Amino acid sequence: MLLRGVLATVLLLSMGTEYARAALPPVDLISLSLEDLMNVKVTSVSRRPQSLAETAAAVFVITQDDIRRSGATSIPEALRMVPGIEVARIDANKWAITARGFNGRFANKLLVMIDGRSVYTPLFSGVFWDAQDTVLEDVDRIEVVRGPGASLWGANAVNGVINIVTKQARDTQGALLVAGGGTEEQGFTSLRYGGQVGNDTHYRAYVKYFNRDSQEFIGGGDAADDWQVGRAGFRVDWEPEGPDAVTVQGDIYRGVVGTTGAVHSLTPPFAETIDRDDDMFGANLLGRWTRRFADGSDMALQVYYDLTSGEELGTSIAEHTFDVDFQHHFQADSRNDIVWGLGSRVYAARFDGTFDVSFSDDHRTDYLVNAFLQDDITIVPDELRVTLGSKVEYNSFTGAEIEPTARAIWTPDDRQSIWAAVSRATRSPSQTNEAISLNSVVPPGDPGNPFPVPVLVTIDGNPDETSEDVVSLELGYRIRPTDDFSVDIAGFYNIYDNLVTVETVGASLQPGFVLVNEQFDNLGNARTYGVELSADWRPAPWWRLQGAYTFLHLDIDRDSGSNDPLIERTDGRDPEHQISLRSSFDLGNDWEFDLWPRYVSALPERNVESYFTFDARLGWRPMDGVELALVGQNLFDSEHLEFTPELINTTPTEVPRSFYGKVTVTF
Amino acid sequence: MRLLTDIFAHAPGICRRSRDRWRRRLAIGAAVVMLVAPSVAVPAQEANEQLVKVAFIYNFAKFTTWPDSVFNAADAPVTLCVVGKHDFGDAFESVQGKSVGGRTVIVKYLMALRDSDACQVIYVAPSEKPRLARIVTTGKETHALTVSDMDGFAESGGIIRMVRGADDRIGFEINAKAAEESGIKLSSKLLSLAKKLFN
Numbered sequence: 001m002l003l004r005g006v007l008a009t010v011l012l013l014s015m016g017t018e019y020a021r022a023a024l025p026p027v028d029l030i031s032l033s034l035e036d037l038m039n040v041k042v043t044s045v046s047r048r049p050q051s052l053a054e055t056a057a058a059v060f061v062i063t064q065d066d067i068r069r070s071g072a073t074s075i076p077e078a079l080r081m082v083p084g085i086e087v088a089r090i091d092a093n094k095w096a097i098t099a100r101g102f103n104g105r106f107a108n109k110l111l112v113m114i115d116g117r118s119v120y121t122p123l124f125s126g127v128f129w130d131a132q133d134t135v136l137e138d139v140d141r142i143e144v145v146r147g148p149g150a151s152l153w154g155a156n157a158v159n160g161v162i163n164i165v166t167k168q169a170r171d172t173q174g175a176l177l178v179a180g181g182g183t184e185e186q187g188f189t190s191l192r193y194g195g196q197v198g199n200d201t202h203y204r205a206y207v208k209y210f211n212r213d214s215q216e217f218i219g220g221g222d223a224a225d226d227w228q229v230g231r232a233g234f235r236v237d238w239e240p241e242g243p244d245a246v247t248v249q250g251d252i253y254r255g256v257v258g259t260t261g262a263v264h265s266l267t268p269p270f271a272e273t274i275d276r277d278d279d280m281f282g283a284n285l286l287g288r289w290t291r292r293f294a295d296g297s298d299m300a301l302q303v304y305y306d307l308t309s310g311e312e313l314g315t316s317i318a319e320h321t322f323d324v325d326f327q328h329h330f331q332a333d334s335r336n337d338i339v340w341g342l343g344s345r346v347y348a349a350r351f352d353g354t355f356d357v358s359f360s361d362d363h364r365t366d367y368l369v370n371a372f373l374q375d376d377i378t379i380v381p382d383e384l385r386v387t388l389g390s391k392v393e394y395n396s397f398t399g400a401e402i403e404p405t406a407r408a409i410w411t412p413d414d415r416q417s418i419w420a421a422v423s424r425a426t427r428s429p430s431q432t433n434e435a436i437s438l439n440s441v442v443p444p445g446d447p448g449n450p451f452p453v454p455v456l457v458t459i460d461g462n463p464d465e466t467s468e469d470v471v472s473l474e475l476g477y478r479i480r481p482t483d484d485f486s487v488d489i490a491g492f493y494n495i496y497d498n499l500v501t502v503e504t505v506g507a508s509l510q511p512g513f514v515l516v517n518e519q520f521d522n523l524g525n526a527r528t529y530g531v532e533l534s535a536d537w538r539p540a541p542w543w544r545l546q547g548a549y550t551f552l553h554l555d556i557d558r559d560s561g562s563n564d565p566l567i568e569r570t571d572g573r574d575p576e577h578q579i580s581l582r583s584s585f586d587l588g589n590d591w592e593f594d595l596w597p598r599y600v601s602a603l604p605e606r607n608v609e610s611y612f613t614f615d616a617r618l619g620w621r622p623m624d625g626v627e628l629a630l631v632g633q634n635l636f637d638s639e640h641l642e643f644t645p646e647l648i649n650t651t652p653t654e655v656p657r658s659f660y661g662k663v664t665v666t667f
Numbered sequence: 668m669r670l671l672t673d674i675f676a677h678a679p680g681i682c683r684r685s686r687d688r689w690r691r692r693l694a695i696g697a698a699v700v701m702l703v704a705p706s707v708a709v710p711a712q713e714a715n716e717q718l719v720k721v722a723f724i725y726n727f728a729k730f731t732t733w734p735d736s737v738f739n740a741a742d743a744p745v746t747l748c749v750v751g752k753h754d755f756g757d758a759f760e761s762v763q764g765k766s767v768g769g770r771t772v773i774v775k776y777l778m779a780l781r782d783s784d785a786c787q788v789i790y791v792a793p794s795e796k797p798r799l800a801r802i803v804t805t806g807k808e809t810h811a812l813t814v815s816d817m818d819g820f821a822e823s824g825g826i827i828r829m830v831r832g833a834d835d836r837i838g839f840e841i842n843a844k845a846a847e848e849s850g851i852k853l854s855s856k857l858l859s860l861a862k863k864l865f866n
Contacts, residue, residue: 029714029722030762034730034860037722040714041835170796199797241779241798245752292752294776 041483056387056407056419057149058084058476058490060534062142064167066546069584069594071617071631073185073210073660075142075164076129080598081580083532083548084146084160084490088600088608088643091653092184092215092225093257095129096643099146099160100492101528101554101574105645109158109427109468111149115166115249116325117286117304120156122366122397123319123349125430130257131282131308132164133231135190135206137176137664140167146532147492148405148425148472152339152372152389158425158470159494169194169202169237175667182660184633186211200241205234214258215653218641223653224275229255243291250285261313262649264356266513270443270454273651278311297330312648314354322346337376344369349431357648360435360461368395368428384410397434398467401426416479423472429465433500433520436461438647441513455514459502462520471495484538491531499524499556501564523562526571528554542586550578572605592619603643611640627664634658717758719837720829724814725762725772727827727839728788730854737787737810744773748811750780750802751792759790780805791815791825799823807849821845821865826853830862838862 029037060082072078076095080087086103088096098107108125111118112132119132142164149161178190187210194204207230214226233251256277264271286304302325309318327341346367351359374389390404405423412418438459442449449455476490501524506517530552537545554571558564579599587593597614613636619629634640639654728745745767749759759774766772777784780802789811791802796817803824806813813825820828821842826849828840840863846853858864 029718030725030765032722032726034723034726034857037719037726038836038838038860040719040837196797239752239794239797241795243752243778245794294749294778296756 054385054409054411054417056385056409056421056476058146058474058492058532060084060144060146060488060548062144064137064139064141066582067136067139067142069592069617069619070582070596071594071615071629071633072136073188075132075136078136078142079144079162081546081548081582081596082144083534083550083578083580084530084552085144085550086574086578088603089655090643090645091223091259091650092212093130093227093259094225094645094650096645097127097129098574099144100494100530101159101552102570103574103643104647105643105650106647108156108430109470110160110162111157112162112164114164115286116288116302117284117306118321118323118345119306119308121308121319121321122156122347122428123308123317123431125156125427125433128280128308128310130227130229130255131253131280131310133208133229133253134164134166134233134251135176135178135192135208137178137190138166138172138192138204138206140165140171146490147421147474148403148423148470152374152391156427158427158468166235169204169235170196170239172204173202175665177665178662180629180660180662182631182658184213184215184656184658185660186213188662201236201238203234203236205232207232215656216639217260217651217653223651224258224260224277225653227255227257229253229257229280243293245290245292247288247290248286250283252283253281255280257310259312260651260653262356262651263313263354264439264441266441266454266456268443270441274313276311276313278313280310282306282308282310295331297328299326299328301326313356313650315357316352317349319347319349321348332375335378335381337378338374339376340371340373342369342371347431351435353437356439358437358439359432360437364431364435366396366431368393370394383412384408395428397429397465398426401428401467415481416477419474419476421472421474423474424469425472426467426469428467432461433465434461434463440649451514453513455516456510457516457518459518459520465500465520466498466522468496468498468500468522470497485536487533487535489531489533492529494526494528496524496526496528498522499526499567501558501562501567504563521562521564523559523564524556524567525559526554526556528552542588544582544584546582546584548578548580550575552576552578569605573603575601575603575610577601590621593617594619600642606644608641608643611642612636613640625666629662629664630659631662632657632659715758716831716837717755718761720816721755721758721761723829723837723839724788724790725765725767727812727814727853727857728767728772730857731788731812732852732854733787733812734810734850737785738770742770744771745787746773746775746785747788747790748775748777748780748784748786749790749792750777751795752778753790753792753794785809786811788812788814791817791820793817799825803845807845810850812849812851813845821863826851832862840865 062078067078070078070081076087076097079085084099086098090096090105094105096103096105096107099110102109106124106126111120112127119127145161149157173194176192181187190206190208192204192206196202209230211228212226214223217223231253235249238246257280258277260275262271262273284306288300288302290298290300292298304323306321323345325343329339332338348365351362353359370391370393372391377386379386387407393401403425407421409417409419440457442455444452444454472492472494474492478488480486501521502518503521505519508515533549535547552574554574556567556571558567581597583595585593594617599612602608602610613634615633616635617629617631619627621627634655634657639656641654644652762772763774764771789806791813795802814827815825816829821840824845826842826845830838832838839861841858841861842865844866
């Protein structure tokens with residue numbers, strides 16, 4: 001129905017602007033002399049961030065150079081430079097990352113993909129950031145879209161999409177060796193080799209290993225959160241003559257991840273803190289066939305399998321994902337650029353629980369199928385474009401979901417653009433939302449327990465959970481007053497409904513303890529708004545400054561039927577202000593010096609104070625193909641706390657000041 | 668699976684807008700030059716990279732003389748063949764129907780180059796690197812001007828390679844020997860403007 005509405009609108013718009021087609025401006029570049037042409041400065045290449053100036057969405061791109069000069073040693077750490085994104089390190093191997101609020105270790109409104117493979121797991125509704133890694137030098141770029149991306153990417157792209165894109169095999173030819181170590185980064189190394197087979201096939205293969213030290217508990221004391229991960233992978237790109245190209249890639253990894261956390265029992269001592277070294281294992285294999293036609297249209301068929309498994313504090317999980325996607329992009333006429341697609345995904349999960357965390361079914365399989373259509377319509381050539389699209393998704397949790405978007409961008413001249421968007425997106429329940437059972441025990445004598453016996457609080461999943469949804473209004477402005485200075489501002493107002501709450505549904509006296517039953521429900525709502533600003537300035541050819549500022553405000557409420565006392569307080573769980581300023585000096589003689597101060601305001605409901613810190617990097621290329629770097633991270637103070645986790649009682653640790661050295665050799 | 672930049676940035680309007688601006692600014696720049704400082708050159712302008720490269724290719728054709736045998740009629744067109752998977756969008760359309768030495772330019776898009784394709788100018792997309800040797804040979808046999816922006820193109824027997832410099836300006840390298848072997852003549856002006864010459 002809605003799709004038909006969109007199509008009708010598209011048709012109407014097409015007819016109404018028929019006159020626009022004739023008005024192609026004359027071509028002037030080609031009348032220039034060679035000498036003049038050689039003096040023209042070129043501004044954009046496709047797939048370069050500059051072309052994002054044409055995007056009707058809040059977009060930020062982390063380039064390979066940004067990663068290199070940030071000194072970041074992991075994907076989560078690199079994301080700290082992005083406006084509108086919150087990155088908080090819970091302990092050495094756990095992160096809470098979100099866009100536009102609702103942060104948590106199981107932050108569930110951000111979709112993350114690596115080379116087209118979704119790493120958002122419906123198991124816990126979130127991303128296991130410790131498992132997401134690759135050779136950072138082989139990352140081409142990380143595209144970050146804040147705001148709903150559901151019309152293209154589907155459910156769970158509620159507040160944003162992160163797209164990690166690695167280089168093509170033909171751009172990673174030869175050997176790369178990275179080695180280094182330091183105080184927290186106790187040792188890391190990557191080895192990659194890329195080559196060619198026959199005329200049409202390029203490949204690369206890599207191995208990577210790191211050992212990260214433990215951090216310290218709040219108030220001191222060495223924690224047990226040190227971790228080691230080994231990883232290997234490959235990519236093969238076959239590009240024969242003609243329209244077809246095939247990519248096959250895969251990764252496999254195993255790690256040992258340290259965690260400190262509380263486990264409960266109904267007998268003394270009721271709660272105990274234990275240290276665990278847990279196993280993590282995963283593998284994935286992806287194949288993609290693309291066909292590009294001479295008229296500029298293209299289609300792609302992609303299939304992948306992903307296994308993510310791990311243990312934590314005695315529980316263990318394994319999830320198998322099978323996914324197949326098809327998509328077709330073509331220019332219907334001079335104004336309508338259309339992309340549509342179909343997809344299907346199956347998740348098969350296995351759980352093994354403990355007293356604290358258990359599951360009502362230890363095996364479950366879920367699936368979704370979807371179709372989407374998006375039309376990019378040129379209303380006034382060169383000035384006004386409108387994008388209309390929608391995804392229709394059917395999933396085994398909640399049935400059908402419709403996620404439409406309408407966007408417009410007006411580009412009055414080449415120095416500025418203004419865009420606006422209105423979209424709806426949904427977050428489907430996780431497998432755990434439906435099937436989990438979380439136990440915690442309040443011992444007798446605890447100030448919160450008036451009884452002489454322990455109180456067992458059980459939160460149960462709810463098979464009738466519905467999807468959380470958002471309607472998002474966005475507005476953005478980009479301006480480049482000079483060649484050396486640009487500013488990008490985006491603002492949003494989001495209206496959420498059906499947010500997950502934890503409702504108390506009963507209490508009873510059991511032999512030896514008091515049982516309080518709680519259950520997940522969808523009785524929360526919220527209004528959030530924020531402004532994100534990024535600026536890029538080159539005061540001199542050898543100096544670049546890149547700043548980001550994020551303002552965020554959340555008002556979270558419960559519906560009248562809810563008795564969840566906590567949800568209204570969750571709006572103190574995201575920083576209201578965040579500032580990042582990256583300074584990159586090219587000192588000459590192949591020396592580089594980078595500084596990266598950051599400020600994050602307090603999270604009062606998580607007992608986390610505001611912090612200021614900075615990173616610094618000194619890089620030197622003594623000869624072609626060799627780079628040496630010295631990096632100091634979180635230099636401002638000896639340590640600071642960034643987050644305290646929700647749901648699963650792992651103990652947070654503080655992020656310390658650290659140093660490492662690194663050698664990168666290519667040959 | 669779909670790249671963000673693909674989704675949002677394939678707006679056909681990008682290139683044309685820069686052209687308009689270029690024209691406006693050129694006019695203003697010219698006025699300033701005439702009124703204020705007759706000796707000062709027009710300040711550096713900006714434009715979309717793909718469109719600038721197409722303009723370069725068009726200029727290369729203007730400075731090229733083909734043996735008469737490649738044209739089967741006095742008014743036969745100059746055919747520009749775009750070979751392989753390129754990322755120029757519709758930028759090549761800006762020279763469709765333009766004139767070179769009294770001949771009309773026709774743009775053809777090919778996924779594979781065959782001997783029977785009568786191309787006077789061949790733009791070789793970077794995707795064709797694995798098949799470069801064969802394309803270069805075909806180009807020579809058919810007296811075509813081969814142009815590309817892929818690494819090592821001129822060293823591998825291609826005639827002109829366009830290079831984006833650190834200053835974000837486009838320059839070019841010429842393999843004069845390859846031009847000679849193809850039986851086409853490049854003007855001395857073109858040769859003199861090349862950043863690098865391979866003989």
